[in-house]
Amino acid sequence: MRASDRQPRRRAQTSRTGLSIVTAALALSLASACGSSADPDERGAPTETKLPKDALPDGLFADFLDGKFDGTGHPLDAEVWQAESECAATTGFAMGSRQDFHPSFDAAGTACRANSKVIGRGRFTLNLRALAMAQCEGQACEGDVLRLRVSSTSGTALAERTVKSKEFLTAGTWQNVGLPFTNSADGAVTIEVEWLATARVQLDYAELFRTERQLILSPPSGVFDAAAELAFEAHDPPDGASLKLACDELDLTDTLSTLLANGTASEEITDYRRLVTVPAADLLTTCPTDTRLRVSVVTGSWVRATSRLTRQSTDAPCTFSPDTTRVLLTGFEPFPADSTRDNSSEQAVAAFDPASVPGISVMKLTLPVEFDTAAGMIQSVIARCQPDIVVGFGQGRSEVDLETTAYNKKDSSAIAGGVPDNRGIIAGGEPIVPSGPAELTSGLPVDAILADLQSQGIASGLSDDPGRYICNNLFYRIMTEAGSAGLRGGFVHLPRIANVTDADRDMLRNVVKSVVQHTLNTTP
Numbered sequence: 058m059r060a061s062d063r064q065p066r067r068r069a070q071t072s073r074t075g076l077s078i079v080t081a082a083l084a085l086s087l088a089s090a091c092g093s094s095a096d097p098d099e100r101g102a103p104t105e106t107k108l109p110k111d112a113l114p115d116g117l118f119a120d121f122l123d124g125k126f127d128g129t130g131h132p133l134d135a136e137v138w139q140a141e142s143e144c145a146a147t148t149g150f151a152m153g154s155r156q157d158f159h160p161s162f163d164a165a166g167t168a169c170r171a172n173s174k175v176i177g178r179g180r181f182t183l184n185l186r187a188l189a190m191a192q193c194e195g196q197a198c199e200g201d202v203l204r205l206r207v208s209s210t211s212g213t214a215l216a217e218r219t220v221k222s223k224e225f226l227t228a229g230t231w232q233n234v235g236l237p238f239t240n241s242a243d244g245a246v247t248i249e250v251e252w253l254a255t256a257r258v259q260l261d262y263a264e265l266f267r268t269e270r271q272l273i274l275s276p277p278s279g280v281f282d283a284a285a286e287l288a289f290e291a292h293d294p295p296d297g298a299s300l301k302l303a304c305d306e307l308d309l310t311d312t313l314s315t316l317l318a319n320g321t322a323s324e325e326i327t328d329y330r331r332l333v334t335v336p337a338a339d340l341l342t343t344c345p346t347d348t349r350l351r352v353s354v355v356t357g358s359w360v361r362a363t364s365r366l367t368r369q370s371t372d373a374p375c376t377f378s379p380d381t382t383r384v385l386l387t388g389f390e391p392f393p394a395d396s397t398r399d400n401s402s403e404q405a406v407a408a409f410d411p412a413s414v415p416g417i418s419v420m421k422l423t424l425p426v427e428f429d430t431a432a433g434m435i436q437s438v439i440a441r442c443q444p445d446i447v448v449g450f451g452q453g454r455s456e457v458d459l460e461t462t463a464y465n466k467k468d469s470s471a472i473a474g475g476v477p478d479n480r481g482i483i484a485g486g487e488p489i490v491p492s493g494p495a496e497l498t499s500g501l502p503v504d505a506i507l508a509d510l511q512s513q514g515i516a517s518g519l520s521d522d523p524g525r526y527i528c529n530n531l532f533y534r535i536m537t538e539a540g541s542a543g544l545r546g547g548f549v550h551l552p553r554i555a556n557v558t559d560a561d562r563d564m565l566r567n568v569v570k571s572v573v574q575h576t577l578n579t580t581p
Contacts, residue, residue: 100150100159101190132266132290132330134273134482136173138248140260144169148252149260156260158252165254168203169263172210173245177470177485182268182329183207183216183248185234186261189225193256198223202258204251205236210244222256231261235329237268243468243486268293268329271362272354273481278367278425279434283338291331291354295361300333301353304344312340337368346370351394363395364481367425373434375442378418384411384573385420385444387435389451389527392426394479398555402450405551405565414573420444426479426527428467432489432534439538446545446576447535448501450569451528453550456516457568459503460523460548463533465493468525478527486525489533497536501547501572502579509571515564516552523548545576 131137138144140156148166149158158168169185183205193200203220216238226232240246248263275288289300302309313335316322322335341348347370353363367390377383386409388402403423411419420442424431439447467484469476477483503519510517523529532548539546549572554561 100152100157100162131262131264132273132292135264135266136176137262137264138169138171139262140169144171144250144260144263146170152259154261157257158254158259159257160254163252163254165252167249168252168260169250170248171263172247173265175243175245175486176240176265176267177243177468177483178240179470179483179485180237180239180268181246182266183236183238184264184266184329185236185250186231186264187225187234188231188259188261189222189228190257190259192228193222193225197256200255201253202256203234204253205234206249206251207236207238208247208249209242210247215240215246225258233327233329243470266292266329267483267485271477271481271483272352272364273477274350274352274364274366275480276366277427277430277480278369279430280369280372281337283336285337287335287337287340287350289333289335289352289364291362292329294331294354295356298331298354298356298361301355301360302340303351304341304348307344309340309344309350312343316340341368344368349390353395360395362481363393364477365390365394365479366427372441373420373422373438375438376418376420377442377444381418382416382446382577383420383442383444384417384577385422385435385438385442385447386569386573387422387424387431387447387449387531389424389426389431390479392452392479392527394426394477394481399557401452401551401554401557401561401565404554404557404562405450405569408562408566409569409573410566413570414577417573417577424531428478428482428484428527428530429489430480431527431531435531435534436538439542439544443542444544446573447539448546448569448572448576449528449531449535449548451523451531451548451550452553453523453528454553456518456552457510458518458520458523458550459499459501459507460520460528460532460550461499461503462521463497463499463523463536463548464525464529465489465495465497465533466525467530476526484525489530490537493533493537497533497540499532499547500536500539500545501549502575503547505575505579506571509575510568513567513571515568517568520550523550545579547576 141151146168148163149156149168200222201219202222206217207215216236218236220234271292273290302313316335316339317324321339325332349365349367351365354361386406388406389400391398391400406421411417424434465488466486467489468486470483470485507517507519523532535546551565
């Protein structure tokens with residue numbers, strides 16, 4: 058979601074009872090002048106205080122979490138271009154919070170053109186929020202009004218659609234004009250909207266979002282108070298689908314149903330998504346303060362998608378002892394979000410005994426499997442607690458992989474149409490640190506650790522490919538912070554073990570001990 062520097066503009070708001078939209082009459086007088094004046098009064102413009110209202114529910118809610126947008130209901134993780142200020146246009150006239158295209162004043166041309174961020178592979182939708190200022194009649198209804206196009210940045214066409222006048226159902230009402238497409242290569246795309254000068258239209262914004270079947274939860278995991286509003290957004294939900302919720306093992310499905318029925322929670326359905334919003338205080342009242350909330354989209358007994366977030370009561374306290382080498386160790390929660398299996402990294406960090414390595418004090422963190430969230434938590438702890446050594450552990454392949462290289466890229470879009478993190482986000486190849494180097498090298502003494510592990514008979518090796526998922530995201534952030542804070546850091550992948558036994562735990566404990574001991578004995 059993007060923040061706007063403009064003053065927020067008022068829009069129709071969704072009621073707490075669900076799908077009703079506040080409606081208002083709006084008189085729209087069309088200018089008949091044939092001159093070239095761009096004066097809003099001559100163009101017959103509505104004033105800023107009388108914006109046309111939405112024809113259909115569109116995921117409207119009071120405010121985004123950053124408090125700057127006014128609630129236009131963009132899909133979570135969408136990229137948005139405001140027509141009057143962020144679209145490269147060759148025609149039209151900016152009228153406050155929208156762009157106006159009038160046949161009496163403007164020539165046909167580009168109404169909006171922009172390059173997206175790196176979006177990765179998968180199914181997406183370019184959606185245009187538009188209205189026609191007058192209802193078409195007769196043959197004019199067959200006339201082409203807009204042309205939407207998506208192409209690769211090299212110019213290869215991915216999808217195109219021509220919008221006819223008859224597709225605008227009601228004059229003076231905003232509606233969605235969508236163009237679905239599939240991106241089969243890494244990289245950004247170019248979006249373009251062409252106005253054909255056959256009818257007067259206005260554009261509010263263009264938005265680009267992934268339409269793989271997924272479920273996104275917001276806000277991200279971490280500390281959020283009782284006043285927080287939770288949002289559950291299902292993209293392309295199947296017909297007849299319902300939501301099933303639980304915090305830890307406590308079922309919250311009936312609680313959500315009650316909150317929807319009494320208007321405390323709201324539910325909105327659009328062409329592309331289903332959005333449920335509910336105050337955290339009301340939904341989680343019977344849950345532990347520190348809890349893992351799991352949400353699933355289900356049809357009958359078939360679970361179509363599951364996402365999870367973790368609520369914490371406080372930020373992790375700094376527990377290092379004075380006059381010791383301060384060691385921060387992290388593991389991850391189980392993943393994917395619906396997993397009932399162990400995560401070997403969480404088990405390994407929990408099993409490590411700090412007393413086995415004299416002269417250290419240890420902080421242990423279990424991190425959520427979320428792009429940027431886990432990395433942000435590490436960044437915060439490093440700034441607050443100032444560790445000397447930071448080692449991230451993750452669950453990987455069949456043996457211990459001592460990772461040597463972190464990459465400045467988040468990407469889980471190329472596997473089976475996209476692999477979401479536990480919150481439901483699919484990264485498409487964007488950088489972790491926009492201005493950062495492409496690669497960073499581990500600060501761990503990997504050769505010494507490897508020799509020690511192999512002497513113990515622990516299957517292990519060096520790896521220069523930590524993937525581009527959450528582990529790499531965390532690894533790159535650790536090494537970025539290491540460069541500025543003067544600490545030693547790195548990342549280790551542990552074997553994937555579905556159910557960790559006592560024997561497995563002993564092996565994992567020895568791996569952590571070896572990593573810590575050899576890093577401690579190495580001069581920074």
